[in-house]
Amino acid sequence: MSLNPFEFDFQNGISAWAWLDAPLPRFITLFDVAVNILAYIPFGFLVMFAAYPRWRNFVALGIALGLSAALALGVETLQSWLPTRIPSQMDWWANLFGGLLAIPPGPQWLSGSAMRRRFDQWFGLDWAACALFLLFPWSQIYPQSSWLGTGAWGHAIFGSVDWGTLVINHVAQEMVITSLCWLGVALLLSWGLRAKATQWRILNGLLALTVLIKIWFTALQFGAEFSLIWLTTGALWSMVLGSVLLRWALQLKQSNRFWMTMVCLLGITIAVNVLPDNPYFILTLRH
Incomplete structure (x- = not known):
């Protein structure tokens, strides 16, 4: 797969x-x-x-x-x-x-379904954005070192980074990765949403759906008792932070919103490939 x-x-x-x-x-x-x-x-x-x-x-x-x-x-x-x-x-x-x-x-x-009419109200004829909207929750199924930390392509592109004895606060690292990813993806999807659509509510509804799917598949993979093991303090507060920043960013001019989207997506790509994996995540996978 x-x-x-x-x-x-x-x-x-x-x-x-x-x-x-x-x-x-x-x-x-x-x-x-x-x-x-x-x-x-x-x-x-x-x-x-x-x-x-x-x-x-x-x-x-x-x-x-x-x-x-x-x-x-x-x-x-x-x-x-x-x-x-x-x-x-x-x-x-x-x-x-x-x-x-x-x-x-x-x-x-x-x-002729209510779902189709709803998507027409949100996206109009922009089915490419609609497809990205529907596929985003499923891209989070695979276990990740940080919540929403997708895009880890390994060392083939960015090379191996030796952090030596440097100690990194993994809560802060997860907050950076998760908030950057959610803000960048949400802003990218907002370009496909109609201006009259309640963009902030729709995008946060997508985030809630993503969380539910993650809980379900984590329970299938690790057992029901571990279904919330990924929902750490950093993951929870970074979703809150990302949503607050999203509300502000949606009010920006299109040019400013475009550059913020690019910075967030580039930042998350670099972060998940350069920053070290959470050691607790590695131990959880082995368990």
Whole structure:
């Protein structure tokens, strides 16, 4: 499903297609199955919309399933060269099933629904912004060193940073990462929202939905007793800080808002790749 952390080893001696005839994993967890299914529902959903109304019914179904299968095949194959990933047929079939589940809520069903009318009120015809809006909560499923700290591409781009004996306050670090990410993403999404839409309320509603999805998937992965383990003091207060700054930033001129968006997104990209991982996060993953 994912190519994170993008640290490929093409000389590991494993054939690209070895996973096709490999046995199923000995242990198959509910989290792995659920994530692989849900990850491809948005993709199949968007393919159905791209095909509609030129292609419908079984033709659209074939296009959605074919593209889902091809994408999943490519991702699983590339995972063969990632030391931290194990490609399997189970993942591929789950991805394909996710694309299939996107068929019922297709364009014909959604076109007259209250949800579609609401999105029309918010985004108009800007479906690219709407797609980013819908995909953002799902991008936070994978465990992160800091809440909303996505975009960790490893040392391939930024190199290895040796902090030596320097002690970093991880609460402050998480507050910087989370508040920068939320402010930058929210401002980026605000460009796709209509001016008449209640932007601050809509964006904070998205943040609340993201939190609920994170709780759900953390419970699936680590157990219900650990579903809130990621909701630290730094994560909580940085969401509050980011939302307060967002209310102020939405009132700025477009040019100032644009530069603030770019600074936040560039800052979060550098921060998550340069700052060290929280040691408690690493211990939690090992546990």
